[in-house]
Amino acid sequence: MSTTSSATRRLTAARLLLAIGGIYISQTIVTALTTQALPSLLRSEGASLTVAGLTALLWVPWGVRFLWAPWVERMRLPTGRLERRSRTLVLTGQWIMAAILMGTGMASWAGHVSLDSFAVWLLAGLMLAAVVSASADVACDGFTVEQLAGQRRGWGNVAQVGGSHVGAMLGAGGFLLVAGKAGWPAALVAAGLAIVLLGLPMLLLREPPRDQALALGHRPGLLHALRRPQVRTGLLLMLLSSVGVRLTLGMFGPFMLDRGMSLEQVGWLFGSLHIGTGLTGAVLGGLLVRAAPGWQAVWIAVGLKAGVLLALSLAAPAASLMVLTILVGLTFSILGCLWVALYSALMNLTSPLQAGVDFTVFQSADALLAMAGGVASGWLAGHLGYSFCFGLASVLTVIATGAVWRQACMEKNTSVATQGVVHVG
Structure with a gap:
């Protein structure tokens, strides 16, 4: 053997x-x-x-x-x-x-x-x-x-x-x-x-x-994944962590156009700025995961996202295009950081017997959330305004920050308890 x-x-x-x-x-x-x-x-x-x-x-x-x-x-x-x-x-x-x-x-x-x-x-x-x-x-x-x-x-x-x-x-x-x-x-x-x-x-x-x-x-099998408490916890925390961005990401382009940016400028915004800040955020996410492993890194990234979305909702009515561009760029960067931290934490919840199925459940749920969030964001922005849409996203992200912080504390306490048992032994 x-x-x-x-x-x-x-x-x-x-x-x-x-x-x-x-x-x-x-x-x-x-x-x-x-x-x-x-x-x-x-x-x-x-x-x-x-x-x-x-x-x-x-x-x-x-x-x-x-x-x-x-x-x-x-x-x-x-x-x-x-x-x-x-x-x-x-x-x-x-x-x-x-x-x-x-x-x-x-x-x-x-x-x-x-x-x-x-x-x-x-x-x-x-x-x-x-x-x-x-x-x-x-x-x-x-x-x-x-x-x-x-x-x-x-x-x-x-x-x-x-x-x-x-x-x-x-x-x-x-x-x-x-x-x-x-x-x-x-x-x-x-x-x-x-x-x-x-x-x-x-x-x-x-x-x-x-x-x-x-x-x-x-x-x-799918039932094996859904019966595991780790997968159910991961699904809840992933959806909470992602719902804010899914309510806003599709509206950034229309929002900047309505605020006076040209179509060509929006193209550059989602080209160079999105790619550049997203890659930078991903690298920072790698460093964050090393410094604060597990759900601690996710908590920090979700908290930063809540702050930027709140600032964007307050700035939406009257801020200059320069300020709005900076806030959108910060959002892209934090998202890159968040995905690295979130994927790393979710991978820790997968079963070694069927890692592909478990991780696919997380990503499929996020894809469905993206489709639903895209539809919802269009209705919210069209009927209640961009500020309301961004503000709701920030509130939901604050709630997510609390939930992820609780999970990070539980993870830390479990780690300390495990180390204590090993030390006593």
Whole structure:
């Protein structure tokens, strides 16, 4: 029987972070392309607003993937066997996504079709790519949780969150730039090639086997996740921590436009400022997790977010564009920090028997919250004003700060009690 510890079965940090970063960049290229770049591209090519609006449906796989996550996890961790198949599943998903994008681009290129006439087929292909990406992400999340441990977890989440920001930049702004210069078929082919290249660090890895103790007869399932108090606690704290931003993030662009900013300026705001401050916040989040591990880091980040949202709600009616831009930039930075801290804390709540399923439950809940929050924020801002919308978000975030602080105190007390028992023994 193998006595090798789980610590020795993990990959080296540098190779692991490169692989994680590459995969999360790839996945976000697909989501940003479909939900951010595609609506603008369709409209610019003459498609109706109805067709452009259908791109919102491409978020659905990310919200409901928890339904088939156990099936993916069973393939990733075959029952009674030591092998892990995370790498195989992730790379297969990468190659399928790339093939869909490149095949769609080349087919439209060869047929010389207009985007308007090809829109339905393009949406169908991208929906398939979104399903594949969301499914592969289950395996990637399981791989990430298993291979990151201790102080590596914070930096792993920096690669995860930072990779998402880079992917958003490439999938939205980068795709539109290539489409503007060389046409949208070439942009699809370029996106597919980028996904293939970004998968190379994962291709070069050799995933270590599981410990003998974990290769049990456990069958990963959704009910097993929801029955665990750790998952239920994580769901509650994640939703509380995220609800404030989900009520505001979609309104930042319309708010700045209504306050007098031009469309081009808003584009730069969500391009350079969003990406730059988000990446900075992610790095700061990695440092924060090292200094204040667990829910302590989340508490600090949520408290900072509450303060900025409160300032934004007070400044919304009359502050200058410069002040508002600074506050929005601070919000983006704190969000990058928060996601790193929150993902790190949530990873600690997953079961080693089905880490991919447990973490997918958290992320699916956040995706559903994002969809609901986007609808609610539009209604609140339209009927009650931006100040009310931002103010409500700040109040909810203050409540979240108290809940997370309580969890951080409980975590600290449990740690102290455990150390005391060990010391006495």
